Structure formats: structure tokens, C-alpha cells
Amino acid sequence: MVRIAVLGAGRIGKIHAASVAANPKAKLVAVADPFGDAVRTVAEAHGADAMTDAMEAIARPDVDAVVIGTPTDTHVGLMTRAVELGKAVLCEKPIDLDIAESEKAAANVERLGGKVMLAFNRRFDTTFAEIRRSIDAGRIGEVRQVVISSRDPGMPPAAYVKSSGGIFRDMTIHDLDMARWLLGEEPVLVSAIGSRLVDAPLLEQYDDYDTVMVTLQTASGKQAVINNCREAVYGYDQRVEVLGSTGLLTHDNLRPTTMRLTTAEMTDAQEPLLNFFLERYAQAYRAEMNAFVDAIADGKPMPTTVRDGVLALRLAECAVESVRTGRAVTV
Structure with missing residues (x-):
């Protein structure tokens, strides 16, 4: 069972949370978003913990992987922290709006041997x-x-x-x-x-x-x-x-x-x-999440990578x- 925290409770976060909850190989452990009312609604719908601090959600010992559906300017920081802690990551595009920052983040992920999948759902x-x-x-x-x-x-x-x-x-x-x-x-x-x-x-x-x-x-x-x-x-x-x-x-x-x-x-x-x-x-988002979970559970390469981003x-x-x-x- 892959234990997952979804970061972000907006429209993408809601989709990812539902996709995790529907996957028999995964468990939605937590949803994190600074907007308390929004995150409680999403978390309670799937029996997960509601949190307002994404970094705390990443650091939880009962979290194996994180899904990043937060604003773009937060992607690099959250992805880097997750990789440092040995967590697998599914990150929404783009990595960052700045190509130099994206290159730096990708190089860091590769140096650390991180398992990061970019969410090109199509x-x-x-x-x-x-x-x-x-x-x-x-x-x-x-x-x-x-x-x-x-x-x-x-x-x-x-x-x-x-x-x-x-x-x-x-x-x-x-x-x-x-x-x-x-x-x-x-x-x-x-x-x-x-x-x-x-x-x-x-x-x-x-x-x-x-x-x-x-x-x-x-x-x-x-x-x-x-x-x-x-x-x-x-x-x-x-x-x-x-x-x-x-x-x-x-x-x-x-x-x-x-x-x-x-x-x-x-x-x-x-x-x-x-x-x-x-x-x-809708179908593509579910299939994307299933591919992410399968890659973690089966020890396979991520189907899309940070370099694709x-x-x-x-x-x-x-x-x-x-x-x-x-x-x-x-x-």
C-alpha cells in the first residue's frame, strides 16, 4: 500500500485526492493546503487528515509519496524537500516558470536519485x-x-x-x-x-x-x-x-x-x-495516478520524468x- 499526501486542495488537488482514494494500491493519508475550510472539505471526503502545512505533510513518517498540486512558485521547494526525505513525487507542470530554476531543480533531483514524475496527464x-x-x-x-x-x-x-x-x-x-x-x-x-x-x-x-x-x-x-x-x-x-x-x-x-x-x-x-x-x-487523470502508484509499488521507472518537464x-x-x-x- 502506497501512502500518499496530496498538497493543494484546489481543483487539481481535488482530482488527485479522488484518484488516490480510488486506487486499491494506495491510501490517501493527508491533504495539505493553507486554506483550512477547503482542505477539510477535500480531506473529509476521503477519510484523510487535513493539514495546513505542506512541509509537515511531506515529513510525516506514514507518507511514502506526495502529489504536488500547489501554485507553481512552490513546486521546487516542495519537490526538493520530498526528494531529500526519500519520498516519491508526482508534480504538476511546470516545475517552475524560470528555466534556470527548473534546470537546477532537475539536476538536484537526478543527483539525489529522486523518483519524480511530471504530471503530463494527456x-x-x-x-x-x-x-x-x-x-x-x-x-x-x-x-x-x-x-x-x-x-x-x-x-x-x-x-x-x-x-x-x-x-x-x-x-x-x-x-x-x-x-x-x-x-x-x-x-x-x-x-x-x-x-x-x-x-x-x-x-x-x-x-x-x-x-x-x-x-x-x-x-x-x-x-x-x-x-x-x-x-x-x-x-x-x-x-x-x-x-x-x-x-x-x-x-x-x-x-x-x-x-x-x-x-x-x-x-x-x-x-x-x-x-x-x-x-x-477525467480518465487521463485517473490513469496518470495509477501509473504513478504502480511505478512506486513495483519499483519501475517513472513514466514521465523531471527532465521531460x-x-x-x-x-x-x-x-x-x-x-x-x-x-x-x-x-
Whole structure:
């Protein structure tokens, strides 16, 4: 039985706490968050201890592993302390908004031999995982192009934008990790463009964008294109296409049901897309937690690593520089 403390009782913390509680190989020992009312609600729902000090939760002798779902600027400190105490870690992305701090933290984890998994949950989505397996099985030959569309249903609150680190580090970073994973090679060249088409007055305050496109190229010439927008009025848009030398793999959006309605007024009408990431990736979050617990229980390598977090953030930094300079950036 892997005994786990979840750090953070916000929306991600709630998801992780429920995933731990549902895993038969794990026990949710504690939930820690400085906001007492919030942490008590989450902890009591799963029969865990409610704590307001994350460092104390990490240090508990009955905790084998921690899940970090706290604000980004706390990730490095909490992750480092957990590794120093020999605890396994599942940490939400990014490691830190600063690439130098992320590099330093990753090097420290590796030096200490820490077991740290970065929470790139989309790799654990049932269909995305099947796409990767199909690539590995040679079903489409050699990968040539990856196209990723990822659009949110609406702008986040101003307070979130202010602390997010910008769209490339906050939103695109998931797609940058997916591109690396599906290409099977590290990108060496990054080009990006960014626009403020949804809420220019807000985003100008923080030198951020709401609509971006990124192009990646590997040393062998493989390409990936990522398009993001903070507002898609039709719902949470998540699609992937992988072109190979002998075939094509695609993943379309998910809906509550696959029913289609055809009448005199409409043809093939469908229900709206799943509302947002909490609904769309519910299965992926559970599978991600199961993979984390299995890696600890079975002594296996973590399926994603702290180095994956660094590499994705480095690509995000290159995209920021490309928008700023108007030139392609070498990784």
C-alpha cells in the first residue's frame, strides 16, 4: 500500500485526492493546503487528515509519496524537500516558470536519485496512448508530421492570467510535451506567432497572448504544428493528427454521447463538446495516478520524468523568444 499526501486542495488537488482514494494500491493519508475550510472539505471526503502545512505533510513518517498540486512558485521547494526525505513525487507542470530554476531543480533531483514524475496527464488519455502504441508498432511507418489543436472554451480570470507565466508556459506546454512524445525526436527549431484577439486590454498588461501557433522541427526534418486559443465558443477543442509514411492517425473531440440527430432542419447534429479539461481528461487523470502508484509499488521507472518537464519548458521559452524576435529559435 502506497501512502500518499496530496498538497493543494484546489481543483487539481481535488482530482488527485479522488484518484488516490480510488486506487486499491494506495491510501490517501493527508491533504495539505493553507486554506483550512477547503482542505477539510477535500480531506473529509476521503477519510484523510487535513493539514495546513505542506512541509509537515511531506515529513510525516506514514507518507511514502506526495502529489504536488500547489501554485507553481512552490513546486521546487516542495519537490526538493520530498526528494531529500526519500519520498516519491508526482508534480504538476511546470516545475517552475524560470528555466534556470527548473534546470537546477532537475539536476538536484537526478543527483539525489529522486523518483519524480511530471504530471503530463494527456499522455495517459486512452486514445492518445493508443496513438503512441500504434506509432511504436509501425502502423503508419515513419512519423512525418504532428498537428495538435488545443483550444479552451473561454478566457481564464485575470488573476489566473497574471500568475500563469503566459500562454506558452501554462497552456502550450502540454502540447509541446505531446509533440515531443509523438514525434519521437527532440525538436531543434521553434517558430511561433502570438496575437491578442480575445482580450487585448487584459493581455497587454502582462505581455501575454490568447491566440498562438507554434511550429517545431527535429534534426531529421520531422514537423509538428500546435495551435492554441483561449476561447473556442463551441467548447473544449482537443484534436491530434499524426501523419506517417504509410498512414494517418487521428483523434477527434469527445462528447457526452456519440448520438447524432438528423431532421428536416439539421443534419448530423451532435451534443456540445465536453466542457473543459476536468471533464475531458477525467480518465487521463485517473490513469496518470495509477501509473504513478504502480511505478512506486513495483519499483519501475517513472513514466514521465523531471527532465521531460525541463525540455517542455525550454520549448515554451523558445516560443516566447520567437514571438518577441519574429525569428525561428534554435533549441
